[in-house]
Amino acid sequence: MNTRTTPPESIRTEPATTADSAVVTVRDITHSYGTLTVLDSVSLTIGAGELVAVVGPNGSGKSTLLRLLTGAQRPTNGTVVHGRSGDESTDTDPTVGYLPQRLHPRDEFGVRETLDYYATLADEGLDPEVVVELVGLDGVPDRRVGALSGGMRRLLGLGIAIVGDPDLVVLDEPTSGLDRTMTRRVFEVCRDVADAGPAVVLASHDLSTVERMADRVVFVDGGCIRFDGPPSAFGGEDCSLVDAYDDWVETGENTTVRGGTR
């Protein structure tokens, strides 16, 4: 966790997510690795149909937060509840699609074959043929995974995360290693997925694309959520997300926005 000499400033706009639309609710979680506290009293609710970008410096805890959202990793303290009411008693088996930063599908399988395999793991999933096209790998459906470029592997990872038609899609830096066209493509796919109902949460360092495509930005720094709201509110009217972010990370405070709830 970063150490700061000034108290952390945080800004939250009114959450659009209601308990009824909640897909996942994070309540006051703290997470430590040994003596290192990475997240400290973090709360968050994510609703159906939202495209949420988690941003923050390297090592700020984005991947940790994402793993906690999937339910695969348990927080040291606090709760993560899946389901529409955010009620622990209704925390049924969530359907979550997850793309970790490093994914290792079998090299000897083909692209389409890999998606076929992951589709069989879900009760009801999307047609792998459609997913191949959706992620832009329809030109290479039979290419062996071992022969894919780094960018193509990320697209396949995106396909694996969505082929089970989950309620919550969690993607850890899905655009790293992709060129601008493919980056846009990935965000467009995420937009389409979210518009169809599921919540999509992704970590990204591509702030300009986040600004254009995301409904909501969650800025994690110093163990806390420092900002949670629409991208347009991050820098205010006259400042881009990129500039406001750089300023905030450098100075430890948001000097461009003076609204919201602190």
Ligand SMILES: Nc1ncnc2c1ncn2[C@@H]1O[C@H](COP(=O)(O)OP(=O)(O)OP(=O)(O)O)[C@@H](O)[C@H]1O
């Ligand atoms: N399994 C682990 N055991 C010990 N420390 C860990 C573990 N996973 C993460 N950390 C530490 O927790 C901190 C946050 O890591 P995390 O990967 O969540 O950050 P991040 O914001 O996703 O970083 P990046 O942008 O570089 O991917 C780092 O200091 C990291 O070294």
